[in-house]
Amino acid sequence: MAVSTSRRSHRAVDQHGQVLDVFVSRRRDAAAATWFFAKALRDHGEPLEIVTDKSPTLAAAVADLVPDAEHCIDQYANSRIECDHGRLKARLRPMRGLKTDRTAYVVIRGHALVQNIRRGHYQFDNDTDPTTWLEAAFTEFHSTLTH
Numbered sequence: 001m002a003v004s005t006s007r008r009s010h011r012a013v014d015q016h017g018q019v020l021d022v023f024v025s026r027r028r029d030a031a032a033a034t035w036f037f038a039k040a041l042r043d044h045g046e047p048l049e050i051v052t053d054k055s056p057t058l059a060a061a062v063a064d065l066v067p068d069a070e071h072c073i074d075q076y077a078n079s080r081i082e083c084d085h086g087r088l089k090a091r092l093r094p095m096r097g098l099k100t101d102r103t104a105y106v107v108i109r110g111h112a113l114v115q116n117i118r119r120g121h122y123q124f125d126n127d128t129d130p131t132t133w134l135e136a137a138f139t140e141f142h143s144t145l146t147h
Contacts, residue, residue, distance in 0.1 A: 009108055012040040018121035019112035020044050024105040033057040037065055051077045087115070113137060 010033065012020040021040045025032035037058070049070045052058040062071045088111050098104040117137055
């Protein structure tokens with residue numbers, strides 16, 4: 001699992017590049033990092049290796065929540081998540097940022113959904129018609145935003 005933090009958002013990505021979870025917080029502090037990391041671990045299980053940037057808040061969260069996992073902070077180890085983050089930033093640049101946390105959350109989650117669909121990570125039922133995959137994905141995405 002790779003975890004990235006930027007300004008006030010956190011994203012967890014698996015070893016295949018699938019965005020697992022996204023979190024937008026008011027602050028980029030230890031409490032937000034720990035909350036997000038605990039949620040990602042609860043939803044996706046404990047990984048053997050965790051790759052993060054050199055953020056001290058993430059290092060503390062990893063040490064507290066998954067002390068047995070290997071924590072890698074090598075310079076290019078998190079390139080997978082930074083590459084995805086670069087695409088998101090390129091989309092947001094013409095918009096000159098996002099005004100509210102809610103807007104940031106929706107846009108970042110939507111971007112992650114589309115990237116996962118493009119990369120073939122999204123799981124559909126066997127009876128779902130391939131021509132309606134995008135519609136099915138957005139219906140599920142909408143249901144996650146309302147809960």
